[in-house]
Amino acid sequence: MSVLVYTENWDGKFKKLTYELASYAHEIANMLNTTVTALSIGDVNDDELKSLGRYGVSKALKVTGDKLGELVNQAFASVISQAAGHEKCDVIIFANNFSGKALAPMVSVKLNAGVGSGVTGVPSSLDPFTVPKKVFTGKAYAHVVIKSPVRILTLAQNSFGISESVVETTIESFSPELTGADFKTKVNDVSKVTGKVLLNDAEIVISGGRGMKGAEHWGPLEELANLLGGATACSRPVSDEGWRPHEEHTGQTGKIIAPNLYFAFGISGAIQHLAGVSSSKVIVAVNKDPDAPIFEAADYGIIGNAHKVLPELIKAVEVLKAE
């Protein structure tokens, strides 16, 4: 019996999200009186693997192979299922990000394991195995019982946090059996955004809506994002209009994020928008309409003109940074 956590890497590196997953896995392993094994697929060096020890991962299984540089759903799901069998894992943990959403359901079928997807915390009961998650696009919580002996969880980002618990990580190579049938999709081209804080990773997000009035008014939003080390985002009409790239659109049909701080400038706060941002720890709204629904979701608000508030805000943050 043990807990397996799939630790995805980005160009050989882990992210804060990886350490959150490891911390979460460790907490569950404690509840079950067992240990955590991490599974890494692709080229990750031993120092990076050992960094998982700080968050309670006692063993890292390393799988490498020239065809495993990019995500191939079939092959990766097969590797993870074999590793889970090899380690006799009864809890398998993924991030609820694009790769977790791709892989968890496939591993589920291979192992007949029920999935709690987008879970927001540790089990409230081990028997029956019950986990909390948000449903109805963030409008309510559900308690999900997983009835199968092997359980799969995908953790909603930023819902557990990072907690240290230092152990020594031993590294083992693992060689799964893969066949040609596992590689029926092929990545032909990759284009990456570099040198920018990614929206999903950002602790602070500066977002603008239709109230910003046009692409030419985004300068101050970007300036504030730079100043705070954050990322920029927008509402759907803004990306539909082409004022901002589609990757920045948050909401039910865009990205679902949970930063520590979310600024909404000129965003009305439609329910579909809130579905993507309501898990933020702190929401600040600037809107000229006192009745805008965004103020019901916000923690701090200014009723006013975003174009006037932004330069003042930038000045005040600069003063704070200088102190």
Added chain:
Amino acid sequence: MSTVPDTTTKIRFAGDGTAFDVTGVQWIINPWDELSLTRALQLKEESNGAIEKVTVISVGLKETEPVIRKALAIGADEAIRIDTAPLDAYFVAKQIAGSIKDDGFDIVLCGIDSSDYNGSLVGGMLAEFLGIPSVSSISALNIENGEVSVNREIDGGKEVLSVELPFVAIIQKGVALEPRIPSMRGIMMARKKPLNVKAPVEADSLTEMISFEQLPAKAACKMVEEDNVKELVDLLHSEAKVI
């Protein structure tokens, strides 16, 4: 496709929080499935007859039929309803796989999640039950000279993939810009299109939602004057401790 409560529905629970209260709920096609259907119809039109038909399939009880008819009105050629309550994603995927495994579909489009229980599971499970590849988070799906190419969103970028048929395409934003809506003519024609009801296959569910809760009420928003932005920064720094 799944049928879900309209996105603006006020969510209430019945039976001491053990069930979703469906009184007065307006049902719609899951928004991703509306986009998937739109793209499927475009591909059929672009294909010069190479794509013969677009079928929608839904696992659900009789109440879901008006929503399924809407998909026919938008332009699907036929519909299948598997007559059972969708117990969980594993159960649903097994029902769909059981129904279509011998029907020779080349592309099965699914949404990335249903806006009711937000599983993000059925597509990947279905591919696995059918034993065919899947690509997830697809933001573009094109067919040229019989070759299928898709764009997949990744953290901080985009990939272009080629895929062998048959496969399951798990769809998100981007595949089509606006969902199609039914035309008057579409609504008339939908009445005559086949909506086949099939009996469910034997299948288990592996999970069960035993109870629900509303989110805890949020504290009132603290207001700051427009000409006192410095106070906001102070609050964010010393009270909320987020900057």
